[in-house]
Structure formats: structure tokens, C-alpha cells
Amino acid sequence: MRIIDAHVHFSNITAFKETATAQSFVDYTAEGLLNEFKDAGVIAGVGMGVTETIGGAFPDPAALNPMLLDLSSPLLDNLFTCIGINPLTLHLAGQIEALEQSLSSERVVGIKLYAGYYHYNIGDEIYEPVYKLATTYNLPIIIHGGLTYAESGLLKYSHPLYMEETFLKYRNLTFMLCHFGDPWVMDTAAMLEKNPNLFTDLSGWIVGDANKVDRLLTEQTYTDHFKRAIVFAEKYDRLVFGTDWPLVPLDPYIRFVKSLIPQIHWEDVFFNNTIQVFPRLKEWIEKG
Ligand SMILES: [Zn+2]
DSSP: OOEEEEEEOOSOOHHHHHHIIIIIOOOOSHHHHHHHHHHHTEEEEEEEOOOOSSTTOOSOTTOOSSBOOOSSSSOOTTEEEEEEEOGGGTTSTTHHHHHHHHHTSTTEEEEEEOBTTBSSOTTSGGGHHHHHHHHHHTOOEEEOOSSOSSTTOOGGGTOGGGGHHHHHHTTTSOEEEGGGGTTOHHHHHHHHHHOTTEEEEOOOSOOSOHHHHHHHHTOHHHHHHHHHHHHHHOOTTSEEOOOOBTSSOHHHHHHHHHHHSOGGGHHIIIIIHHHHHOHHHHHHHHHO
16 A cells, blocks of 8 residues: 655754654654655655744744755655745745745645644734635645644644634635644544535654554543544545654554554545645656
8 A cells, every 4th residue: 555644844843853862763864764664665755844043943933934844955755845834924025935936846745834833823814825825836735733742832723613714715725734633633523524625634643652652552542532533524535644753653653543544444544635635746646
């Protein structure tokens, strides 16, 4: 089975490096990612762009747009980018032009909004130029959902319920809400029912190593939390596999997600749905 990891990070972010060293024991380098891709049978990954101007600043108010994957270059051939948006610097001269320029690269497959990390509703007018670009270039909008990995986040901006007006307003755009909006997975299930242009990724539910994944696999209360929402939503054509690497190693997390999804839907969740979200990734696959 072909697997695409639709949510990884590959940016020079202090918190990711610390987590890789102390909790997930992941080799957070190009070589480390390449090795995990090979071992886990992952044929491509999508990196969520984010940058810090000062170590530890994430979510950095000063970062310029677009926020990219800057851990090392060149990027792996099979690692694609969702450019990250910092709404706080969008008004500066040349920023919209810089965004548009970056979208001309076929390696850029989507646009990532850090809802909650930055204190704006995704429907705020500050994001209007971004939706305009997404429409012009037929690119999906990827949105952080649920708990933030920084205590400075404001959760009212990352709650799925407060995103619905935007999903409705831009029915022509594809949205992918990250992490199933965890812990508001039932709210996300309701959003999936109601909004046909919404997908959700299954990344980021575990921060830690293989031992932690194995322990949580035996915690029925924990797995039931996700299973309930997956079964209730019954939208296996709009669930997308991702990990949130380097917060967890790929192979154990694939096992975790497989345990939650009926096998008949694996091809969709691990591959087919992903290329529906990302048309440019689909083109790359079709080119062979
Ligand atoms: Zn992430």
C-alpha cells in the first residue's frame, strides 16, 4: 500500500528539536526523515511551513511570509510544502507578492493557517488575500485545529465550531483541518457531516516514542475518544493520514492509525484522500 504522510514538519523550530531529542527520539534531519520514509514505506510527505526569527519564538510574531521548511536544504525530492502564513506581517510591503511568488513552485502544494497560534479567527478579513490566492491557484487551505503546541495559543481560534462560517463562505475551496480538531473530535465530526469541502488529518494525537504509542494502543479510553468520532462521522473519503513528525516516529504512528480505521478504508485514508486534497501532489504521482 502506498502511504503519504500529509503532515510533517521540517523547520528550524526550537520546540520541535527539543521534542525530538527528549520525547520522540527522532533524528530530526533530512537523513532521519528519509530513513523513516523508507522504513515505513512512505512515498511522500507534506511539510507544514513555519519559521522562527529567534529560537523559541514560535508562533513568531515577526516571521515573514511565506513561512517555509528551513531545517536544511535542498529538501528531499518527495517532501512537499504547505507555505505557512503569519497574519501579523501580511500587511508589510511586498508580503502578498512574496506569497504569490512562492506559489509558482510546483513543490508548494497548499497554504497553512496557524489558527489558535495566531490570535485571529480564520474568517477574519486579514486572511482575505490568502483565500484569494488559494482560489486563483486551486490550492487547499490547511488549518491547525484543537490544542496548540504552545501555551501562548488561544483555543477559541482553533475550535472547529468557530470555523464553520469560513467553510461555508468558501465552498469552492478545499479545507483540511489538522488533528481532527483534537480534543474537539466530535465537533469536527459534525463539521465533516455538514461541510463537503472539509477534510481532516489524523496527525498529532501522540507526542512521544514507539513505547508511548504501544502503551496508548492499550488504553481503551484513549483510542475510543478517536474511534467514536471516526465512526460517528463515517466520512472515510475525507480522513487523511499524517503524523506531525518529529513529534512521533512514523512507523509506530502508522500502526496506531491503522488500529482505528477499518482495513477496507486504508487505501483511501493513507493515499487516495490525500491526493484529492492536494491536486499538485496528484499531478506529481501521475507523472510517476
Ligand atoms: Zn503540525
